[in-house]
Amino acid sequence: MSHRFTFRAAAAIAVVGALALAGCSSSAEPDEGEAAASDGTFPVTIQHAFGETTIDEAPADVVTWGWGSTEASIALGVVPVAIPFDSYAGGDDGVLPWVSDELDSLGVDTPIVLSNDGEAPPYEEIAAADPDVILAVYSGLTEEQYELLSEIAPTVAYEGEAWSTPWKDVVTTVGTALGKSEEADTVLADLDQVLADSAAAHPELAGKTVAAVWDVAGTFYVYKAADPRVAFLFDLGLVNAPAVDELSNGDETFYYTLSYEQLDKLDSDIVVNYSDTAAEQEAFLAASYAQAIPAVKAGAVAQVVGTEVVASVSPPTALSLTWGLDDYLDSLSAAAAVVDAE
Structure with a gap:
């Protein structure tokens, strides 16, 4: 997926945009989708940052935009019927691996893949898909973009700030829009059980403080507790390092930049560091400014390396959580073991 932000540019949990249109046939027949969604009571009205959206009937043809709504809907x-192209962690067709895996397991075709240039939704392509609803629950839509999309079909935006919808809220909001709130509760209950089991299997994580960071092209980003990827770490038993809040300069709601000269103040038990490649990871660990971070100096670093792995946990979605969880836990556990050995 792509948009204005990139994983590398820190604020986003989505990715760098790409001007590409990869398309196949719709993955579900309209009446199949309507039957599947018709167990809810309509109309429904959903509040969001730009007001409210009323959906009169159970949607059959759904277009998703942003991050996570595709997975929640599936x-x-x-x-x-149409999903955004993901140039960061998607394959050549712009489809994320866990989405592709699920489509294969369902035996359905890949939806139309919408061009994603990082600036604005491709309105003509979306209109051509003839949606009943547009789900952009975790996205960076501007009010103008929202208004234009609403001329095509009822559009559901994020409730609070752009790119900061808690990943669980993505599932519940999509469930409401589709008339499938009970199913959404079941999906979340299953994932909550996975998280509870994971936390129980890794008691070494419980109560340890964490700072999630990304060093990109001379700029060092720290993610705040409001960022859904950090909330995911809390789900696994970790807690926010006080230094994360103390050093915050108010740049953005869910991240801030920190000068290299201040990195010695970023004190936490564990640092989670995101890198697109192993070379970037190694360069970060070798940098003198990184070694000034207490947890890095101690070796208590959980490395999240590779675009697919980064995307799967930044933040997780209804389908990516289980896809990337084992590797994530292994890395966090190794960092926690360093702390326990001190």
Whole structure:
């Protein structure tokens, strides 16, 4: 997926945009989608940052935009007719691996893949898909973009700030829009059980403080507790390092930049560092400014390396959580073991 932000540029949990249109046929027949979604009571009205959206009937043809709505819709039994191209962690067709895996397991075709240039939604392509609803629950839509999309179909935006919808709220909001709130509760209950089991299997994580960071092209980013990827770490038993809040300069809601000269103040038990490649990871660890971070100096670094792995946990989605969880836990556990050995 792509948009204005990139994983590398820190604020986003989505990715760098790409002007590409990869398309196949719709993955679900319209009446199949309508039947699957018709167990809810309509109309429904959903509040969001730009007001409210009323959906009169159970949607059959769904277009998703942003991050996570695609996976939530599929997990709830409604395969969208069109999804955004993801140039960061998607394959050549712009489809994320866990989405591709799920489509294969369902035996359905890949939806239309919408061009994603990082600036604005491709309105003509979306209109051509003739959606009943547009789900952009975790996205960076501007009010103008929202208004233009709403001329095509009822559009559901994020509730608070752009790119900061908690990943669980993505599932519940999509469930409401599709008339599948009970199914959404079931999906979340299953994932909560996975998280509870994971936390129980890794008691070494419980209560350890964490700072999630990314060093990109001379700029050092620190993610705040409001960032959904950090909330995911809390789900696994970790807690926010006080230094993360103390050093915050108010740049953005869910991240801030920190000068290299201040990195010695970023004190936490564990540092989670995101890198696109192993070479970037090694360069970060070798940098003198990185070694000034207490947890890095001690070796208590959980490395999240590779675009697919980074995307799967930044933040997780209804389908990516289980896809990337084992590797994530292994890395966090190794960092925690360093702390315990001190």
